[in-house]
Amino acid sequence: MLTDFNNLPDDSRVWIYQANRKLTDDELAIIHDKTAKFLEAWTAHGTDLEAGFELKYNRFIVIGLNQENASASGCSIDASVRFIQSLEKEFEVDLLDKMNVTFYSGDFIAYKPLTDFRKMAKARSVSPNTVVFNNLVNTKAEYLENWEVPAKESWHNRFLA
Structure with a gap:
């Protein structure tokens, strides 16, 4: 279930993905739509996850998850990583390298x-x-x-x- 990132509680879990290059405005528009669509359908064991996101400085995808109602499980975290990997492939950008x-x-x-x-x-x-x-x-x-x-x-x- 997609919610406004600003409405998530302060104890919401966050994941930050940084791009190895500045993303274009056109790329950001597509990433925005795809991320919204992914989070709208994101679930853990059949339960909707309340999540929101921000795109910052043409470089960062920040996903927040309110864990009060339902927490991300291994499967739902794997789904989010697969989603980010699909963005990497589509836009030829690195989002997962933490080094x-x-x-x-x-x-x-x-x-x-x-x-x-x-x-x-x-x-x-x-x-x-x-x-x-x-x-x-x-x-x-x-x-x-x-x-x-x-x-x-x-x-x-x-x-x-």
Whole structure:
């Protein structure tokens, strides 16, 4: 059951998928429609799941699930991963690789492999104050408060010298 992301409770579970490139407005329109259609039909053991989503910065798909009525099961999580994989294939984009870092570089959003981010930290091209996207947040409240944070306040801190 599709609901507005803003109406989900703060303890809703979230999954964040980051694209390895900026998505076009046309791609986002199609992704929006496909994601809405998927979430409208998303179930766990025959029970509708109350879920919403946001598309952020032409790069991120954020799915939220209200677990008060029904939680995602292994099968429903597998279905969501298959859905994301179908988007990857259709748009020739990587959405599932967690070994990449997205961060602000001035006014722009940069996307680098973790090894490159490490090198940039060592060379001081990124600093403890560089704002990174912490895609490991688990709840809507964490997403709203701790998703865009200085690297020193995230797991990225381990790469800063």
